[in-house]
Amino acid sequence: MIDKKKLMVFYFAYQEINRIVDLSKYNLTSNQQKMLFSIDTIDEITIKQLLQILDISKQALNVACRDLRERNLVYTGPAKSDKRKKVVYLTDDGRKLIEKIEEEQLNFINAICNSTNYNWEDTMKKLTNSYLDDIKK
Amino acid sequence: MIDKKKLMVFYFAYQEINRIVDLSKYNLTSNQQKMLFSIDTIDEITIKQLLQILDISKQALNVACRDLRERNLVYTGPAKSDKRKKVVYLTDDGRKLIEKIEEEQLNFINAICNSTNYNWEDTMKKLTNSYLDDIKK
DNA sequence: TAGAAAAGGTCAATCAGATTGACCTAAAAT
DNA sequence: ATTTTAGGTCAATCTGATTGACCTTTTCTA
Secondary structure, eight states: OOHHHHHHHHHHHHHHHHHHSOGGGGTOOHHHHHHHHHHHHSTTOBHHHHHHHHTOOHHHHHHHHHHHHHTTSEEEEEOSSOTTOEEEEEOHHHHHHHHHHHHHHHHHHHHHHHTTTTBHHHHHHHHHHHHHHHHHO | OOHHHHHHHHHHHHHHHHHHSOGGGGTOOHHHHHHHHHHHHSTTOBHHHHHHHHTOOHHHHHHHHHHHHHTTSEEEEEOSSOTTSEEEEEOHHHHHHHHHHHHHHHHHHHHHHHTTTTBHHHHHHHHHHHHHHHHHO
């Protein structure tokens, strides 16, 4: 695969995966969605780790996090190993929400993956071509 | 590959690819970078197509585009087929810039792709694991 | 054990980017 | 001849993000 295609893959795939989901429907900012995703993905995630992953300011993260807490989508507790650290967990509501979002995205991804047997090149070609056809017409 | 991993791939890969590049070094916004990339990728791209791809407002695009034009990174001209349409081209400077950015990103992608022989599953596992190791420690 | 460092939190001020809506031209389609 | 499409601009506004100062509590270390 030529280099150009590789980059296209990442840009357009990511774009499409996020375009499918209407975050305003759930009243989430894109950072909040990334937070929920990261909390769901990385066990016992701390505030520090979220800061590293999202790569945003402490203030931005805290505002977003406070909102999620107030809406009862996440809750926090001190880490056993180090009481300075705060671990963030999903509530049942939070888990339900992020899983619904992920499901929407996976429907799209799987439709492509399954038809190409997980071959990177084929998957990517298919993905970008269908995307570009849509744009070019 | 389990579903969860697939999503991780797209999120973390995209994140890493963009984290490598310091856009402020080039005085570009993330939308401007996407614009340069799209112009470089799609031949004879029009304003309308850029609007579709970036999925931003007309105003946002025009401000970004005007800036790129003033900095002599892109230029525009009417499409032959339809004079209403405006095609956006890279100048030599613009091409040099976006290719430099793409090179930085490809160094990262290729380091992973090459070591896994283009198998999607392996590549992705490798990519996300190295990312997570970094976060978890 | 005293003091430094790490993890987390908050406030106020500010800023950059983005949106919306109104309004415009020119070219193409009906 | 009229409507639509493609593009452009302005002013007003908004949201989200940043920065810097200043806290607390816990852990590390000289």
